[in-house]
Amino acid sequence: MLISENVKSFIERGSLVRRMFEEAIKLKAMHGADAVFDFSLGNPDVRPPAAFKKAVLDMMNDDSTSLHGYMPNAGFVDVREKVAQYLNKTLCKNLSKPVGPEHLIMTVGAAGGINSFLKAILDPGDNVMVLAPFFMEYVFYAENHAAKVNIAQTDRNFKPDLDSIADKLNDRTRAVIVNSPNNPTGVIYTKEDLDGLGKVLEAKSKQFGRPIFLISDEPYRKIVFGGAVVPSVFESYTYSVLVNSFSKDVSIAGERIGYVCVSPEIPNSEDLMQAAILANRILGFVSAPALMQRVVPYLLEESVDVSIYERRMNILIKALSEIGYDLVKPQGTFYLFPKSPIPDDLAFIKLLTNELILAVPGSGFARPGYFRLSICMDEKKVARSVDGFEKALKKAKSLV
Amino acid sequence: MLISENVKSFIERGSLVRRMFEEAIKLKAMHGADAVFDFSLGNPDVRPPAAFKKAVLDMMNDDSTSLHGYMPNAGFVDVREKVAQYLNKTLCKNLSKPVGPEHLIMTVGAAGGINSFLKAILDPGDNVMVLAPFFMEYVFYAENHAAKVNIAQTDRNFKPDLDSIADKLNDRTRAVIVNSPNNPTGVIYTKEDLDGLGKVLEAKSKQFGRPIFLISDEPYRKIVFGGAVVPSVFESYTYSVLVNSFSKDVSIAGERIGYVCVSPEIPNSEDLMQAAILANRILGFVSAPALMQRVVPYLLEESVDVSIYERRMNILIKALSEIGYDLVKPQGTFYLFPKSPIPDDLAFIKLLTNELILAVPGSGFARPGYFRLSICMDEKKVARSVDGFEKALKKAKSLV
Numbered sequence: 001m002l003i004s005e006n007v008k009s010f011i012e013r014g015s016l017v018r019r020m021f022e023e024a025i026k027l028k029a030m031h032g033a034d035a036v037f038d039f040s041l042g043n044p045d046v047r048p049p050a051a052f053k054k055a056v057l058d059m060m061n062d063d064s065t066s067l068h069g070y071m072p073n074a075g076f077v078d079v080r081e082k083v084a085q086y087l088n089k090t091l092c093k094n095l096s097k098p099v100g101p102e103h104l105i106m107t108v109g110a111a112g113g114i115n116s117f118l119k120a121i122l123d124p125g126d127n128v129m130v131l132a133p134f135f136m137e138y139v140f141y142a143e144n145h146a147a148k149v150n151i152a153q154t155d156r157n158f159k160p161d162l163d164s165i166a167d168k169l170n171d172r173t174r175a176v177i178v179n180s181p182n183n184p185t186g187v188i189y190t191k192e193d194l195d196g197l198g199k200v201l202e203a204k205s206k207q208f209g210r211p212i213f214l215i216s217d218e219p220y221r222k223i224v225f226g227g228a229v230v231p232s233v234f235e236s237y238t239y240s241v242l243v244n245s246f247s248k249d250v251s252i253a254g255e256r257i258g259y260v261c262v263s264p265e266i267p268n269s270e271d272l273m274q275a276a277i278l279a280n281r282i283l284g285f286v287s288a289p290a291l292m293q294r295v296v297p298y299l300l301e302e303s304v305d306v307s308i309y310e311r312r313m314n315i316l317i318k319a320l321s322e323i324g325y326d327l328v329k330p331q332g333t334f335y336l337f338p339k340s341p342i343p344d345d346l347a348f349i350k351l352l353t354n355e356l357i358l359a360v361p362g363s364g365f366a367r368p369g370y371f372r373l374s375i376c377m378d379e380k381k382v383a384r385s386v387d388g389f390e391k392a393l394k395k396a397k398s399l400v
Numbered sequence: 401m402l403i404s405e406n407v408k409s410f411i412e413r414g415s416l417v418r419r420m421f422e423e424a425i426k427l428k429a430m431h432g433a434d435a436v437f438d439f440s441l442g443n444p445d446v447r448p449p450a451a452f453k454k455a456v457l458d459m460m461n462d463d464s465t466s467l468h469g470y471m472p473n474a475g476f477v478d479v480r481e482k483v484a485q486y487l488n489k490t491l492c493k494n495l496s497k498p499v500g501p502e503h504l505i506m507t508v509g510a511a512g513g514i515n516s517f518l519k520a521i522l523d524p525g526d527n528v529m530v531l532a533p534f535f536m537e538y539v540f541y542a543e544n545h546a547a548k549v550n551i552a553q554t555d556r557n558f559k560p561d562l563d564s565i566a567d568k569l570n571d572r573t574r575a576v577i578v579n580s581p582n583n584p585t586g587v588i589y590t591k592e593d594l595d596g597l598g599k600v601l602e603a604k605s606k607q608f609g610r611p612i613f614l615i616s617d618e619p620y621r622k623i624v625f626g627g628a629v630v631p632s633v634f635e636s637y638t639y640s641v642l643v644n645s646f647s648k649d650v651s652i653a654g655e656r657i658g659y660v661c662v663s664p665e666i667p668n669s670e671d672l673m674q675a676a677i678l679a680n681r682i683l684g685f686v687s688a689p690a691l692m693q694r695v696v697p698y699l700l701e702e703s704v705d706v707s708i709y710e711r712r713m714n715i716l717i718k719a720l721s722e723i724g725y726d727l728v729k730p731q732g733t734f735y736l737f738p739k740s741p742i743p744d745d746l747a748f749i750k751l752l753t754n755e756l757i758l759a760v761p762g763s764g765f766a767r768p769g770y771f772r773l774s775i776c777m778d779e780k781k782v783a784r785s786v787d788g789f790e791k792a793l794k795k796a797k798s799l800v
Contacts, residue, residue, distance in 0.1 A: 001610060002610075002671060002672045003521060003671055003675040004519070004522050004523045005523050006545075007519060007520050010678055011675060043469050045469070048468055056460050057460055060453055060457055068448055068452075068654050068655050069443050069444060069651065069653050069654050071654055108508055108686075109686060111684035111685075112684040119404070119544075120404065120407050121404055122404050123404045123405050124406075126404075137682065141682070144682065144684075145404075146524075146546065210401060211402065251468065252468040252469075253469050253470045254468050254469050254470055254471055254687060254690030254691075255468050255690050255691060256656075256685070256686060266402075269402075271403055272402045274411060275402075275403040275404070275407040275408070275411060278410055279407060281537075283515060283544060284508065284511035284512040284514065284516070284685070285656070286509060286512075289654070289655050289656045289657075289689045290652075290656075291691070291692075292691075
């Protein structure tokens with residue numbers, strides 16, 4: 001036995017996704033990649049904005065000796081200053097105090113940021129609340145620090161159910177993770193949604209005698225449709241923490257660059273930041289990649305061409321609705337989370353696979369009875385997939 | 401209380417280094433940076449080889465869509481193939497089986513690699529052996545996974561003391577970490593040293609009924625003096641794992657790129673690799689940064705201009721020896737680990753600080769009675785520091 005019991009159990013739980021992944025490879029080998037509609041992976045296929053390439057080339061031609069060396073574990077101070085300025089113009093403009101570099105840590109993507117922050121606040125046996133359906137990696141992120149997730153289901157429109165949340169928060173809950181625009185639903189939480197959540201967290205923090213953090217994971221913030229607005233969590237709750245990344249907003253998921261920003265309104269946040277920076281160091285990140293940090297100031301106002309995702313999404317929403325699928329219209333992201341026509345989402349995924357359509361069952365997001373489609377393929381191919389969705393639906397109905 | 405008990409204890413233990421860091425800032429503000437001899441930080445100041453810049457620019461001008469997107473969590477297959485080819489020509493040339501991409505994971509530096517590998521093998525309560533003096537971050541890396549370090553002291557030449565190691569290995573020891581060329585001593589373990597260690601580990605693995613891994617952390621592999629050779633651990637022990645990074649060898653410590661290679665001779669290493677790749681994903685690394693992975697094939701044969709470090713080292717070794725310091729001559733790295741003239745290394749560090757010389761006490765490496773000098777400053781400044789070393793030594797002798 002070479003591996004730990006701990007990781008062994010993780011691998012066993014991850015086997016559903018692995019089997020799907022293997023199935024996908026098999027199908028593509030049998031039928032050709034072009035014949036298979038792979039809606040299973042969330043790997044952005046829209047190109048980064050031109051500003052990205054320009055910024056990397058400019059930085060590489062800047063011959064300062066220290067460009068590629070170590071810097072403070074929280075990241076370059078001047079880069080954090082630029083991020084702070086951007087946040088003070090946007091998400092933090094209505095706060096009582098401005099964000100400064102001391103509230104920011106540059107991180108190895110959002111995943112690195114969440115892990116560093118969680119390590120800073122979690123002791124063994126603590127809880128992290130997540131709102132289902134949710135990105136299942138959060139389970140691992142909590143368990144990395146010997147904590148457990150505590151799942152509250154959202155309502156039928158995938159919005160926070162405040163009664164259920166209040167009911168499930170407990171004296172070991174140290175944080176609630178929200179993700180808006182949401183993977184897998186594409187739903188955006190409104191200011192009212194966040195205000196309501198903030199009030200519940202405030203009351204429960206008071207009841208339990210220590211603050212519950214609201215961690216807002218926002219890698220899809222700029223991928224929104226029809227001018228939709230993503231409100232700032234900072235305006236709804238004091239103990240808020242923004243985790244952002246450039247993976248999807250500017251399509252550089254492989255470059256592992258993001259940041260964590262704690263609300264400047266959190267009292268005495270120095271200790272918290274010191275702990276999170278230490279965690280960022282000792283988890284093995286050490287720091288975010290230097291060159292990508294240097295590029296961040298040039299990406300703050302940038303995004304991919306969102307209209308590409310929006311056109312694909314509109315094609316699929318219209319077609320699936322007309323065929324008879326029940327769905328909540330996404331306001332952003334590149335995900336769609338329709339209801340499975342039969343309660344057994346795993347069985348329905350098989351019907352889709354028969355039509356060479358690959359999707360992820362809702363069970364993989366702790367919401368059985370649904371399935372996730374990721375539209376990381378061109379619009380012509382999206383349009384070609386519709387026929388298969390119709391056939392699968394007919395077969396599903398014939399089973400009921 | 402905003403932070404975890406766990407991280408709070410880490411911060412308290414880390415306070416020695418922090419106080420030194422604050423002291424350094426204070427001294428530089430008072431006397432000017434040029435007047436202070438900062439031998440405390442190991443941040444390489446020698447420029448990366450020209451091949452690095454060229455490779456980054458070439459890669460950025462390659463417009464393949466997927467260059468900056470997600471890739472397999474172990475890293476790009478073609479990059480791993482190139483690393484495997486390089487290892488098969490060098491460290492693995494005498495093995496019974498060749499290294500392939502399936503034995504490699506591209507990682508967020510060596511720190512990311514060690515953490516991913518440790519997570520794959522450690523359960524709570526397990527032990528990781530380290531040989532003192534050692535890089536103290538290893539303590540955190542073990543504790544991240546609820547394990548503990550188990551310290552064996554090296555002999556007076558900083559070589560492995562096999563009796564002490566055999567004595568201290570126990571049935572919870574899952575790995576031994578070695579670091580050659582060594583931080584903080586600059587010592588290189590010979591083939592005989594490694595063969596001896598391999599025999600002990602083989603016997604103890606047999607005794608305890610499961611393999612003890614030998615993790616060889618080699619970020620200074622190419623920074624060697626006078627043509628010194630760093631032997632391959634793979635040739636001395638089957639259950640060997642190489643962790644490498646480009647941080648020091650090519651001076652890109654901020655870019656966070658390295659790799660883990662398990663010995664191709666480990667039987668059934670598929671599960672082990674699957675676990676380590678999963679760990680790399682769920683710890684929040686997800687993958688090593690994409691662009692830096694792409695650059696790796698162009699760095700395999702490269703190194704910084706080591707003669708720069710060697711000249712500085714020779715100046716300091718000669719001067720300190722002449723003055724009367726007792727030291728083991730480093731064969732590589734940019735560190736020197738002289739004996740403190742008085743047993744209390746913390747007291748001696750204060751005497752050095754009075755001469756505006758900053759150094760790290762041996763206690764910070766679990767070897768009291770010594771101190772570490774990092775020669776990341778130009779040779780003229782190194783030469784200018786000698787006077788201060790002489791004064792501090794005189795004061796120390798007057799105290800005895």
